[in-house]
Amino acid sequence: MPDPTPMVKCLVWDLDNTLWQGTLLEDATVELADAVREVVSTLDSRGILQSISSKNDHDLAMARLEQLGIAEYFVLPRISWGPKSEAVRAIADQLRFAHTAMAFIDDQPAERAEVSFHLPEVRCYSAEQVLSLVDLPEFSPATVTVDSRRRRQMYQASFQREAEQARFTGPDEEFLRSLNLEMRIGRAGDEELSRVEELTLRTSQMNATGVHYSDAALRGLLADPGHEVLVTTLSDRFGPHGAVGVLLLAVQPEVWHLKLLATSCRVVSFGAGAVLLNWLTDQASRAGAHLVADFRRTDRNRMMEVAYRFAGYTDQSCPCVAALPPAEAEDVQRLHLVPTARPAPTTMRLVAPDLAADHALARPGPVR
């Protein structure tokens, strides 16, 4: 499905005569127009990251950004005398963004040409366009959620986290425990739904079915007593990771059918997917139901299959699988697990609803 306007995920600003009026080395009191400040804060609130590539004295420029009260808006600023294409490339690499998701704004045609020559996929804008950026479709995401509004802080926290991990010399599990991770699994409400949609759109590596559930489809399932739509958030001592996982479950007395499981690739190394599957296994075990998970292999989601298989799911046939409605696509595999009780995770605190109890109550027959 061709997307006519891929969203810009990071805009890289030039400073002199683009972000601020004048040349810093000639005039130490360069000023920032209120309208430009407004553009910066608007883009930030839409979840678009902003960075800097400026040929300038690093310390002087950073000090001026601080004085103007906008330094915090910029991640990974690159202020040096090197080529700007190298700066933009380095910023994209560190953010793990494709060049198609990067944009560059500079008053100098030669600088834009240099960036375009080396990075033809990066979209370039002239300084005259600063005030109209917020009206362009590529800077206007369809959904803005609490997570997009916090995206910049989440990236800044993750840079701190990575720096800390690089310094840490013990086993991974000890590092994870040092983070004070807390996972919350909760039933989705209105606010969470848009975060879920954003997550399934942004997540390809860890989407088990490769099926995109729209806001409307999920909203419909929220009202359905036979379905659970659960959203997972994660936080640690550096701050929130936001919504990192979504789980769509069709619940019947004998079988819990996992129709969608997507987790953010940002938190895979924390074992978030494994913790989530482990929790679900324990809950289903207590409810006395089998688990069946839909899985459709794509060229990017092998890690998801590994997560299922390591959690104990197999290809083994079971009457409970045959009783399910047919899959929507032919290439969907149904992986099966007879759940057993599982211990709580050792690397994070987990706060989650008691699905087993809620669904056991709805079951016919004796309930303890």
Next chain:
Amino acid sequence: MTIEQTAASAVTAETVASTVLGFLVERTRTTPEVDQDLFASGVVSSMFAMELIVHLEKSFGVSIVGGDLKLDNFRSVRSMTALVLRLRGDSAPAADG
């Protein structure tokens, strides 16, 4: 697991075990015993599992798919060694071209 199966190639239980061990030492900064349960904590990061699988596949020219991806095959250095030797026994002619 018998060594005879892979006698034709240079890959033996010892070379597989030492490669696996080398990866684990580098990646986890601890040195496990060959029978030590690496996943005793019960929860494994899928990222780590994936790295382990890709490392075994690249090092030994095998492909680990479907039911072979179960946790028990990766639980210890010994079980991973057995898995690699079995897969090489099945597919060594094709893998060696």
